[in-house]
Amino acid sequence: MCRTTTAFVVGSVVSAPGAGADDSVCTAVGQYCGFYSPSRNISCEMNTGGRVGEDGVYCQTDNPPQTVTLNNDGTYKSCTGITCLGNAAPGIPMLAYGRTMALGQFACVSEETGVTCTTGGRGFTISRSGIGTAG
Structure with a gap:
């Protein structure tokens, strides 16, 4: 069975450098955020x-x-x-390649090869090639 989910709206573009979370909007439990990959083929949302x-x-x-x-x-x-x-809702930011968006225990990194999302070192990758295991 498949489940349809709607993306969430946030209002900032991710551009700060660093290895940690690059989006200060998505830092507290009880929030949600979303993003597009630069190709706009991948959209993600995070909820805590x-x-x-x-x-x-x-x-x-x-x-x-x-x-x-x-x-x-x-x-x-x-x-x-x-x-x-x-x-996906209009207005969600683009997460540049090499950048990470994190919220609570979840983190997603955008790469040219796709998006990888994890929690506790386990998770998935998603790309045009398919969905696979990360961690």
């Missing part, structure tokens, strides 16, 4: 504090149509096909 559903990370690619959801324990579920996709 239960404000909008369960805590976790959700990412999708438009081409190919696929989604993945990361849980608190580092396990993930994926779905493929157009019926899996949600609608």
